[in-house]
Amino acid sequence: MSQLNFPPIYLLPTHIDPDQLPDLQSQIPSLTYDINEAEVVLGKISKKQRALFELRRLKVVTEEVAGDDTDHPPPAKRRRLSHDTLLEDDASTASDNEDQSRKGVIHVVKLSWFTDSVSRGDVMPLEGYLLYRGLKLSDQHGKEALSSSSDVLGLPKDNSASATDPRLLTHEIFLPEADAAQPPNDAFIEQLKDIRTTRALLGDKIGVRAYSTCIAAVAAYPHLLTNRIEVDHLPGCGTRIASLFHEWKTNGCIEEVENAKSDAQLSVLRLFYKIWGVGETTAQEFYKRGWRDLDDIVEYGWDQLSRVQQIGVKYYDEFLLEIPRAEVKSIADIILEHANRLHKGYEMVIVGGYRRGKSQSGDVDVVISHRDPAATLVFIDKIVDALAVSGHITHILTISTRNSERGQEPLAWKGEGRQAGSGFDTLDKAMVVWQTPEWDRSSAAKNSNPHRRVDIIVTPWKTAGCAIEGWTSGTTFQRDLRRYCKTEKRLKFDSSGVRSRVDGSWVDLESGPDGAPAPDMITAEQRVFKGLGLEWRLPEERNTG
Known part of the structure; x- marks a missing residue:
């Protein structure tokens, strides 16, 4: 993977399962979280109309490359595609006297281009996967959005030589403009944390990672969320989290959270999980031994506990106090x-x-x-x-x-x-x-x-x-x-x-x-x-x- 010379890629979260998104992101060595930096926009989409919609949503203004028939692309070129050759192809398309406002070429391609390239061990030509190719007319893709969604780590905002390249910095969190100590969406965050805990207790490590990303994004977003579209646009959230938000706003609760509360096994696992010194694996082991409450642990398993776990049981209620x-x-x-x-x-x-x-x-x-x-x-x-x-x-x-x-x-x-x-x-x-x-x-x-x-x-x-x-x-x-x-x-x-x-x-x-x-x-x-x-x-x- 690391040997493949991919151009800068922006990944659309559209239609990608939130639980699978972090894993996919980690596979893309040239991943960028700034659409202005991308030369390829990768998405689980199949229509040119959808590609144009996603660019509009991201506030990327483009002009389609003249004569580029994306519905019937030409045969694939018989040479390796790399960052450099992609730029060469694009340079031959645009004239030397292009207006200075043009910011290069952007390609919207199917997700299968990336997966096929990985499986074949070579960066495939875009032809056959290309949905749309256009010249960027402006890099202003919504400064009002970026002002509250800058990289949380604090990248310099100038373009000087000393400025840090933001390409590989986190996309996952919105930079707060308000009091981040008391996020305005705390109630919804607590719902997401409940789901994350359930995933942890069920041994779903990928789900835990995905929900951690979503929680970070919502926690750092500086405004009160009001609809599912806002949530869908938060980095790392997507349609799954947007649907959960809509369910919570509509019903006042989330079915997955309520079902977990009424699930006898999960209730016991949560009880054990809150013991200091007990993680999800140990909580599951306690349950498999037939223990169902703290009294069972004391009566049947006290000598099997580590000293730290014994202290955790002894002061269980006190350690839970804020x-x-x-x-x-x-x-x-x-x-x-x-x-x-x-x-x-x-x-x-x-x-x-x-x-x-x-x-x-x-x-x-x-x-x-x-x-x-x-x-x-x-x-x-x-x-x-x-x-x-x-x-x-x-x-x-x-x-x-x-x-x-x-x-x-x-x-x-x-x-x-x-x-x-x-x-x-x-x-x-x-x-x-x-x-x-x-x-x-x-x-x-x-x-x-x-x-x-x-x-x-x-x-x-x-x-x-x-x-x-x-x-x-x-x-x-x-x-x-x-x-x-x-x-x-x-x-x-x-x-x-x-x-x-x-x-x-x-x-x-x-x-x-x-x-x-x-x-x-x-x-x-x-x-x-x-x-x-x-x-x-x-x-x-x-x-x-």
């Missing part, structure tokens, strides 16, 4: 205070949903750093011990010193095709259970404060920007950032730092021009964006699910 912003801030302040009691100079950023502006959080995530690298080395053990002695940490779920063990260097790049490890597991960190030890003893003999889930991450200062970016952004944003680094920059992004995919060397994006370290952790994160050729995005703009 944490208000004020309490998140209070917990973070206590952690930082104890850190500076041990050694002055620690700084902290509260990350996760809190930093993205969420009014409530499922847990508390904090990133701690210090300008002296010796102060962050194995510091995670010291801060956890201090908070356990003070009574704030009641249980340690997991603790890792992987970053300290490799000398606080960014995770090594092991080459293409080899897994270097998850970015969230490559920094020193502790996942703990927290309970505020102070309470009104006159009203309760036992501590009545709820147990909370808290993650403490320690990073060296030189890569603090990567750490807070990795622990701040939503899942889809983070996935697309890493994909962009791989395809566009030949870099391996990780929360412990950035490595070159060419020679494995560390790429310092956070030091200033004079080599001086960043003055603070937020500036360090901003420098990461700039170093990658991306516009800075506020944390509130990264709520992508």
Whole structure:
């Protein structure tokens, strides 16, 4: 696949199953999400009229190439078609004195052109697959739409030589223009999340990925959706999600969601899935053992649970409680205070949903750093011990010193095709259970404060920007950032730092021009964006699910 020299391709989601769309997108090596960049528009369509309709919908103004009989195309040319030869063919069609407003040639072809090319191992000529070929008269295909659908990663909008090529950046999310912390379509998003959870519990990984893409698009769209046409036009959504939206708006519910609620097996699986330390596979295993509620787990399987799962069962109801912003801030302040009691100079950023502006959080995530690298080395053990002695940490779920063990260097790049490890597991960190030890003893003999889930991450200062970016952004944003680094920059992004995919060397994006370290952790994160050729995005703009 990677050897095939396809021209820039724009894929129409029309008539493509949303569950299959991400897989198809991943197969197209020259995929672009900007119709202005495309030389080929690929679609599951078969009529010239439909091709013209799709171009009009995308606000691409064209003039059909004179003498191009797309209904009865000429015989296929006996030579390999590539990006360069396609341009040569088009250049021979247009005269040298074309008006400067013309922006090149665009071809709308059947999806089978791509699939046949892949199966034959060669880029096929367009003839025989071509539905329409026209000269672009303008690249203004709806700036009013693009102003709210720019790449979420923040591509530069100028055309200077220094601007990042947007070709392989995510198409999946609309850049918010309003308060992204409280998306206007939250109610519909919750319906989609319910369906995604059902797909996860049924083992449908492709469906989970597809719905994650849709959730990201809807979550970042800055306006209240009112009809199915709007949803259909959102990147990665298409007719399936549009139909679900129409059903929800019409009936006040979605049948698939309601059926899942009344399904006895799925209800049990959801119960188990919410246990901390239990994923969809383990939930299915519990069900196969005949367990139907938490009491069954305690009575028949307690000794078979890991320690983390036992804690998850013990504090099941408390872990499901949302944490208000004020309490998140209070917990973070206590952690930082104890850190500076041990050694002055620690700084902290509260990350996760809190930093993205969420009014409530499922847990508390904090990133701690210090300008002296010796102060962050194995510091995670010291801060956890201090908070356990003070009574704030009641249980340690997991603790890792992987970053300290490799000398606080960014995770090594092991080459293409080899897994270097998850970015969230490559920094020193502790996942703990927290309970505020102070309470009104006159009203309760036992501590009545709820147990909370808290993650403490320690990073060296030189890569603090990567750490807070990795622990701040939503899942889809983070996935697309890493994909962009791989395809566009030949870099391996990780929360412990950035490595070159060419020679494995560390790429310092956070030091200033004079080599001086960043003055603070937020500036360090901003420098990461700039170093990658991306516009800075506020944390509130990264709520992508």
